[in-house]
Amino acid sequence: MNFRNSMSTSMMAFVLGTMTAAQALANDAVDGTKVTFTKDVLPILQENCQDCHRTGGANLGGMVAPMAFVTYQEVRPWAKAIAKEVQARNMPPWDASPEFQGVFKNERSLTEDEIATLVAWAATGAANGNPNDAPQPLTFPESGGWQIGTPDLVVEMPEKYFVADDVEDLYITFNVELTEEQLPEDRYIKAIEFRPGSSVVHHIISDPLGGLAPGNDPTVFADGYYQELRKGTAVSFQMHYHKEPGPGTGVWDRSSAAVKFYPKGEKPEHQIRTAVLGHMDFKIPAGDSNYTDTIEESFDQDIEIISFSPHMHLRGKSAQYRAKYADGNVKSLLDVPNYDFNWQTSYEFNDPPVLPAGTKVHLTMAWDNSADNPHNPDPTKEVVFGQPTTAEMMFGFMRFAYLEEPEESEVDAAALTAFVGTYKFDVRGGTSFTISLKGGKLMADFPGNPPFPIASKAKDQFEFALASMVLNFKRNDDDDVDAVVMHNQGDVHRATKVKKE
Ligand code: HEC
Numbered sequence: 001m002n003f004r005n006s007m008s009t010s011m012m013a014f015v016l017g018t019m020t021a022a023q024a025l026a027n028d029a030v031d032g033t034k035v036t037f038t039k040d041v042l043p044i045l046q047e048n049c050q051d052c053h054r055t056g057g058a059n060l061g062g063m064v065a066p067m068a069f070v071t072y073q074e075v076r077p078w079a080k081a082i083a084k085e086v087q088a089r090n091m092p093p094w095d096a097s098p099e100f101q102g103v104f105k106n107e108r109s110l111t112e113d114e115i116a117t118l119v120a121w122a123a124t125g126a127a128n129g130n131p132n133d134a135p136q137p138l139t140f141p142e143s144g145g146w147q148i149g150t151p152d153l154v155v156e157m158p159e160k161y162f163v164a165d166d167v168e169d170l171y172i173t174f175n176v177e178l179t180e181e182q183l184p185e186d187r188y189i190k191a192i193e194f195r196p197g198s199s200v201v202h203h204i205i206s207d208p209l210g211g212l213a214p215g216n217d218p219t220v221f222a223d224g225y226y227q228e229l230r231k232g233t234a235v236s237f238q239m240h241y242h243k244e245p246g247p248g249t250g251v252w253d254r255s256s257a258a259v260k261f262y263p264k265g266e267k268p269e270h271q272i273r274t275a276v277l278g279h280m281d282f283k284i285p286a287g288d289s290n291y292t293d294t295i296e297e298s299f300d301q302d303i304e305i306i307s308f309s310p311h312m313h314l315r316g317k318s319a320q321y322r323a324k325y326a327d328g329n330v331k332s333l334l335d336v337p338n339y340d341f342n343w344q345t346s347y348e349f350n351d352p353p354v355l356p357a358g359t360k361v362h363l364t365m366a367w368d369n370s371a372d373n374p375h376n377p378d379p380t381k382e383v384v385f386g387q388p389t390t391a392e393m394m395f396g397f398m399r400f401a402y403l404e405e406p407e408e409s410e411v412d413a414a415a416l417t418a419f420v421g422t423y424k425f426d427v428r429g430g431t432s433f434t435i436s437l438k439g440g441k442l443m444a445d446f447p448g449n450p451p452f453p454i455a456s457k458a459k460d461q462f463e464f465a466l467a468s469m470v471l472n473f474k475r476n477d478d479d480d481v482d483a484v485v486m487h488n489q490g491d492v493h494r495a496t497k498v499k500k501e
Contacts, residue, residue, distance in 0.1 A: 035121045036129020037072050044114050045069045046138050048092050054140065070137070072128045083122035086115050093343045097335040105350045106217055148191040148218050151258035153182060155209075155235050163200050163241045165250040169388045170241040173451075177234045188226035188268055191260040193218035198253040202242035202389075203344070207453065208439060209235060209257050210274070219346075225306070225401060226268040229259065233439035236451070242389065270401040272306055277363045277396035284315065284383040284392060289370035293394055296324065296362040301406060304352035305361075306399040308334045313389045314341050314375040315367040321396065326358040333361070341375060341389070346397075354403065363396040413440055418481045419462075419473055423495040432498065435484075444471070 035041070045053070053069040069075045075082070085091040092108035101109065110118075121127075157174045194204055194212035205211040208229065210219060221227070235257070243249055262268055277295050284291045310319035321333040334347055355361070371379040377390045385392060416437050424432040433446045435454075442462060445451040454462040460473040460481075474483040486493045 034127060034129070035117060035124055036127050036133065037075065037121070038129040038131055039133035040117050040129075041075070041121050043135050044110070044118060045075065046135060048108065048110060048114070050138055050140075052092075076126055076128075079122040079126035083119045086110055086118050093340070093345075095336045095338060095340055095343060095345060096347060097337050099332075100334065103350060104347045106345070106348050146193050146195075146218075146258045148193045148220060148258060148260050151193070152187075152261045153229075153259045154256055155182070155259070156256040157197070157237050157239075157254050160197075160252050160254045161239075163198070163243070163251050163253055165247055166245050167200075167241060167243060167250075168245045169390075170239075171387050172239050172241075174237045174239065175234045176237070178229075178232060180231070183229065183231050183233070186228060186230045187261040187264075188266070189221070189229050189259055190226065190262050191218060191220040192227075193258045195256050195258070196253075197255040198251045200241045200243040200251050201253060201255055202240045204240070204255060204257075205236075205238040206257060207236045207238075207443075207451070208233065209259070211238075217346075221272060221306075224268045225270045225272050226262060227272050229261075230439045240387075269405070271405065272399050272401050275361075275398045275400060277361065277398060278365075278394040280385040280394075282385065282392070282394060284367050284369045286380050286382050287370050289368050289372060290317070290366055291369060292364055292366045294362065294364045295394075295396070296360045298358065298360040299355060299400075301357050302354065302403040303359075303400045304354045304403060305333065305349060306352055306401060307346050307348045308399075309344065309346040309397040310334075310336055310339065310363075310365065311344060311393055311395040311397060312339060312341070312365060312367065313392050314377060315369050315373060315383060315392055316341055317366040317368040317373070318364075319366075319396065320364045321398070322362045322364075323353070323355055324360040324362050325356070330362075352401075361398065365394050365396065367392060413437065416440075416442055420500070421481075421497045422499040423484055424498045426494045426496060430495070433495070 049069050052065040053067060054065075055068050055070075067074065067078065069078070069082075082091075089109075092110070094108040096104060096107070101107070155176055155178070158176055161172070161174070163170060192209050194206070194209075196204070196212065201212075203212060208227070210227075237255060237257075239253075239255065241253070243251070275297060277297050279293055279295060282291075282293045308321050310316075310321075312319070316339040318339050319334070319336045323331045323333055325331070333353060367383070369376060369379055369381075369383055373379070383392050385394070419435050419442055420437050422432055422434050424430050431447060433444065436443050436445060436451070438451075441453045442456075443451040444454050444464065452464055454464050454471060457463045457470070460475070462471045462473070463469065464471075469486060469488045472485045472487070473481045474485065476482045481497060483494060483496050486495070
């Protein structure tokens with residue numbers, strides 16, 4: 001037997017092998033144990049599908065399942081489509097590679113047996129079966145209820161906003177300053193849930209609440225882990241609206257976020273921080289089917305990783321996070337081999353991996369800018385960083401906590417006000433930007449971009465790590481801050497303070 005023959009023999013065996021699973025189940029039909037909706041299918045749908053596939057089902061960042069899978073009448077017409085989607089592993093939506101089964105607590109996946117059952121049901125006539133076999137219907141929180149339970153605080157966009165008929169992609173930021181009444185004192189956050197106010201919300205980025213992307217579940221921190229919400233904080237809603245433009249497509253939106261706190265007086269031990277791994281200076285050549293970019297960030301204290309959320313746009317192809325230990329060992333932490341822009345999942349670890357001090361987190365992202373990528377709006381274009389979905393992003397969000405909280409080395413707020421003000425670039429016709437203080441953090445606000453936080457690095461020195469931008473503030477003889485010199489990937493720009501706040 002030559003090589004080619006033995007190949008096809010083993011392929012045959014493979015095909016027969018998969019057929020036997022469905023066939024065996026189909027044969028059961030003959031001896032009276034036919035696969036039925038009530039006995040076999042409904043329990044699988046309840047456990048894996050109804051969260052989304054029901055009336056008023058989960059709206060995960062604008063992804064709402066178009067049909068309910070609750071009653072036999074509802075499911076029956078979809079039997080074949082269900083078989084197809086689960087075999088192709090398109091449903092339930094989950095993009096981590098199979099080797100990570102059991103690693104993430106928000107995993108959605110079916111076992112081989114469950115897939116075989118759904119396939120066999122569709123292949124054998126999709127019978128209802130004995131109504132007495134059916135499990136109790138699931139009960140879901142009242143529609144209008146929050147999945148995190150009754151919130152302690154709901155923050156809404158300040159007013160309704162009309163996303164006009166001609167809008168396709170729109171980025172707009174709303175800020176809501178928390179009043180004394182809403183938040184009289186600093187509190188520790190336990191859970192956050194965003195609610196899009198309309199179907200045209202594509203994603204929301206919020207400082208400091210995180211945000212909402214398609215397919216995200218609410219964020220619930222493990223006991224003992226918190227994010228702080230300070231009184232007087234301005235909560236931002238950086239909205240990305242996306243829809244087909246056209247007459248009559250305009251929609252009102254007022255999105256909101258709900259927050260649950262730890263009980264007053266309880267100080268959880270671990271503060272959750274977010275690192276953003278990525279570059280903003282990549283160029284993806286036209287037609288390139290596998291453009292990759294990598295970045296690594298080292299952590300000089302012991303950390304544990306809470307979650308990863310890779311974010312790219314329509315040309316996003318894959319993402320891998322790895323740990324590179326000081327001794328040279330490398331371990332895969334998350335592999336998303338087929339990134340799907342529609343499902344921007346946050347991968348939440350069951351058992352947070354611990355990285356000893358000195359470990360680097362290495363991120364590789366890949367894009368497909370070829371005509372073979374069905375989502376590619378234009379394979380003839382070189383693509384750079386940008387807000388619209390037709391431009392690209394490289395954001396490897398990572399939530400983590402220090403095993404031991406570092407000594408508070410906080411620069412006090414009074415000292416930070418020295419940097420606040422409006423600055424104007426010294427080049428002719430220079431534009432201006434502002435540095436402001438919100439919730440105890442300095443924010444840089446450049447026209448046309450959402451405000452971003454800058455972190456203290458050394459005396460009078462701040463950085464925006466994502467764009468590898470360093471800001472060195474200068475003082476005059478009276479020790480007042482009067483200018484800033486910005487270093488950004490080889491470019492140096494000086495700006496003079498023109499107005500104090
Ligand atoms: C996290 C929410 C979610 C879960 C869980 C989920 N679905 Fe879906 N499903 C969707 C959304 C949203 C759509 C429509 C958009 C799309 O196709 O991606 C969809 C579409 C479908 C379709 C139609 C595909 C087509 O267009 O022909 C089928 C069939 C389907 N789901 C089956 C299932 C089954 C079976 C399960 C459980 C094993 C499941 N889904 C779990 C959200 C979900």
